[in-house]
Amino acid sequence: MVKTKLGWIGFIYNEKLVRNSIPFENPKDVKEFFRKIFKKELIEKPNEVLENEIINAIEGKSFNINFNFTSDFQKKVLSIIMKIPKGKVTTYKSIAIAIGNEKLSRAIGNILFRNPFPIIIPCHRVIRSDRKIGGYSYGEELKEKILRLEGIEIENKKVKEKYLLPLNMLFYHF
Numbered sequence: 113m114v115k116t117k118l119g120w121i122g123f124i125y126n127e128k129l130v131r132n133s134i135p136f137e138n139p140k141d142v143k144e145f146f147r148k149i150f151k152k153e154l155i156e157k158p159n160e161v162l163e164n165e166i167i168n169a170i171e172g173k174s175f176n177i178n179f180n181f182t183s184d185f186q187k188k189v190l191s192i193i194m195k196i197p198k199g200k201v202t203t204y205k206s207i208a209i210a211i212g213n214e215k216l217s218r219a220i221g222n223i224l225f226r227n228p229f230p231i232i233i234p235c236h237r238v239i240r241s242d243r244k245i246g247g248y249s250y251g252e253e254l255k256e257k258i259l260r261l262e263g264i265e266i267e268n269k270k271v272k273e274k275y276l277l278p279l280n281m282l283f284y285h286f
Contacts, residue, residue: 114163128178172198
């Protein structure tokens with residue numbers, strides 16, 4: 113577990129990061145999160161290098177975490193998401209266009225819903241085309257809180273247009 117400005121985040125690793133939690137207010141809740149997923153107690157074995165990389169990722173700094181991905185498509189989508197700068201958002205549709213198929217918006221949403229690295233791979237920075245916040249595996253309220261902590265202004269569940277990463281910038285970054 114590591115204390116971040118968003119709260120306590122737990123992570124599981126071997127030679128690569130396997131899974132991490134969303135932020136919680138205390139370590140007890142992190143342990144409960146993983147207990148529900150894995151149905152057993154986890155052993156606490158600090159990894160200072162990985163802790164620092166997680167903090168860098170959350171703060172929007174450069175980081176060098178190796179991830180386990182299940183498919184090439186998942187790797188492609190999540191690697192795009194990792195490049196969305198802190199303080200900006202993009203849409204599912206824009207990512208689909210950047211990948212080359214506008215009809216993949218729903219598939220992209222499904223990958224983000226199952227993102228094993230929430231916060232670190234900032235799927236919370238992906239919103240609907242109408243600028244509404246949209247869904248989040250851990251609840252729309254947490255997604256809105258995280259976006260606000262990153263400096264994004266939201267009115268009536270819609271992100272202000274000035275935070276939307278222009279499509280040409282999306283292509284530029286990838």
